[in-house]
Each structure stands twice: as structure tokens, then as C-alpha cells.
Amino acid sequence: MQSxxxxxGYGRHFLRRSDAAAxxxxxxxxxxxRQWLAKLAVIGGGPVxxxxxxxxxxxxxxxxxxxxxxxxxxxxxxxxxxxx
Numbered sequence: 001m002q003s004x005x006x007x008x009g010y011g012r013h014f015l016r017r018s019d020a021a022a023x024x025x026x027x028x029x030x031x032x033x034r035q036w037l038a039k040l041a042v043i044g045g046g047p048v049x050x051x052x053x054x055x056x057x058x059x060x061x062x063x064x065x066x067x068x069x070x071x072x073x074x075x076x077x078x079x080x081x082x083x084x
Contacts, residue, residue: 014050014057023060028067 015023017034024032040046041056047066049056 012059014052014059015063017049017056017058020047020049020058020063023063024067027064028071030067030070 017037021032021034021037024030037046037056037058041049047058048062049058051057
């Protein structure tokens with residue numbers, strides 16, 4: 001879909017909050033909801049977003065950057081110490 005938009009001459013592609021949550025869940029496999037993204041927009045710690053009028057919109061590249069930062073390093077055992 002995104003490549004179809006770009007090939008049709010459109011620039012950036014933005015997702016509304018519910019679509020952004022679905023994108024995170026489907027692409028990265030950890031739970032993400034519209035409500036959680038809304039909470040993070042208030043308290044901080046969420047992905048970068050912009051406003052289109054009154055609607056928050058997210059760029060897929062920013063969602064990718066945020067999701068990848070949430071995923072820890074590979075571990076072989078739960079007894080390994082988390083460096084964070």
C-alpha cells in the first residue's frame with residue numbers, strides 16, 4: 001500500500017492512531033492499542049506524531065524507530081542480566 005502511494009506520486013504516508021496501533025502489533029508482534037498510544041502522547045515515551053487538524057497521525061518510519069527501541073537485545077536465558 002505505501003509503495004503504491006509513493007509510485008502514484010504521493011509523498012509521505014501517515015497513519016491515524018488506530019491504524020498505527022495495528023501496524024505495531026502486526027509488524028512487531030507486541031500488543032499496542034489506540035488507547036495506549038493516546039496515553040503515551042500525554043505522558044511521553046511514545047512514538048513521534050504530528051497533528052492533522054485535531055487528529056494525531058504517525059509516520060511508519062517513526063513507528064518503526066520507536067518499536068525497535070522497545071525491543072531488548074537477544075537473550076539465551078531469563079537469568080541473564082538486562083544491561084538497561
